[in-house]
Amino acid sequence: MTRPTSRDVATAAGVSQATVSLVLGDKWRGRVSERTADLVRQAATTLGYRPNLAARNLRLGTTRTALLVVPALTNEFFARVYTGAARIAAEHGFGVVLYPSPDGTGPARDPFASARAALDGVIASSMAADALHAIGGTDLPLVMLDSDPTAGGSAHVNLAIADGMRQITQHLLALGHRRFLHLASAIDTWTFEVRAEALTTHLGPHTELRTVRAPLSVDGARTAMETALAAPGTRPTAIICDDDILAAGACKAARRLGLRIPDDLSVTGFDDLALATAVEPELTTVHLPAERIGEQGMTALLAVLEGTPWTAPDIPVTLIPRDSTGPAPTP
Structure with a gap:
């Protein structure tokens, strides 16, 4: 036919x-x-x-393809970001290629003979920003997700990360907690810096805060927390974690040391991954609307490609209180 x-x-x-x-x-x-x-x-x-899209794109000098650069495919958060970006892209006749930045395997390699010839633009998580240089992504129209909005050269789509930390601190302070441990990600990136700054700002006077850094893994967090909780001195009553994965490791450490959650120790996370309701007790955490980030990231890239200035308020986040937090234990 x-x-x-x-x-x-x-x-x-x-x-x-x-x-x-x-x-x-x-x-x-x-x-x-x-x-x-x-x-x-x-x-x-x-x-x-x-x-015939290939012929049309050749005539127009465009590929109608965007690259989404994320840290890893094993994290469901970034899978949801991709889902949101792909949905908006499809509505506008675009495709989205997913590029997970290698972790621990050396410098990323450019998967394209020519990124500029293969792509119209790039959407990148700040946690995978190093990969942009390897793929030549910095020379293309660029949208950064969860990144420093004062950095030039790209459009930005951000979550209200600082407000999420404010919601956590208000929740714990209202429960009577005054001794805190911040289980911080060892990854050096803007989004985690914002969490640390917001935590310090919103705890206020008459509180104690100690910070322990750990790899972004359950085992890494468990090891770091076992050491911290077994150390001499007054034990914290609440652990504020940068991520649900770190919070799961903190919960494992507490159980190994015979501590009850939340009776002896409250634990909070950040992200609201499926893991948050898989652990017992279920995790108090901040819900980050990952699909919406992807949708807005693709919308921002389309605006950039059309030459339209892009501005948007930070995407709101919401505290989800669950059973891992409770009143501070009596001294």
């Missing part, structure tokens, strides 16, 4: 091939009437016409 062409669509709709190109290329507004556009779309659907 012969594949229908744009000429066939034009004949069926009673219009020119140029009009077909305008309508199916979504550039008809202001040039073609709504009625004519509907006729073209109906004719294309009836005939089963599919445009």
Whole structure:
């Protein structure tokens, strides 16, 4: 069976091939009437016409492809970010290629013979920013996720991370906690710096705060917390973790030391991963709308590609209180 062409669509709709190109290329507004556009779309659907995207993209000098750079595929948070970005991309005839930055395996390698020839733009997590240089992503239109908004050269899509930490501290202070341990990620990146600064700011006077850094893994967090909780001195009554994965490790350490959560020790996380409701007791954490981050990241990139200035408020986050936090234990 012969594949229908744009000429066939034009004949069926009673219009020119140029009009077909305008309508199916979504550039008809202001040039073609709504009625004519509907006729073209109906004719294309009836005939089963599919445009030759490769040829069209070659003519236009565009690939309609975005690259999403994330730290790892093992973290469900970034899988959700991809889902959101891909949804918006599909609505605009774009595709999203996912590039996980290698961790612990040396410098990232450029997967493209020419990133500029293969991609229209890049969306990147600040946690994988180092990979941008390897793939030549810094030379392309760029949207950074969860990154320093004062850094130039790109658009930014951020979460209200500092407010999330404010919600955690208010929750714990209201429960009577005054001795805190911050289980911080050992990854040196903007988003974790913001958490640490916000924590210090919102705890206020008459509180104690100690910081312990750990690799972003359950075992790494467990090891760090076993050492910290077994150390001489007054034990904290609440552990504030940079991430749910760290919080799961903190809970394991507490149980190994015979501490009850939340009777002896309250624990909070950050992200609201599936892990937060898989542990027992379920984890008090801050919900980060990952799919919305991906959606807004792709929307921002589309704006950048059109030459439209991009600005947007930080995406709100929400504290989800669960059973891992309770009143501070009586001295």
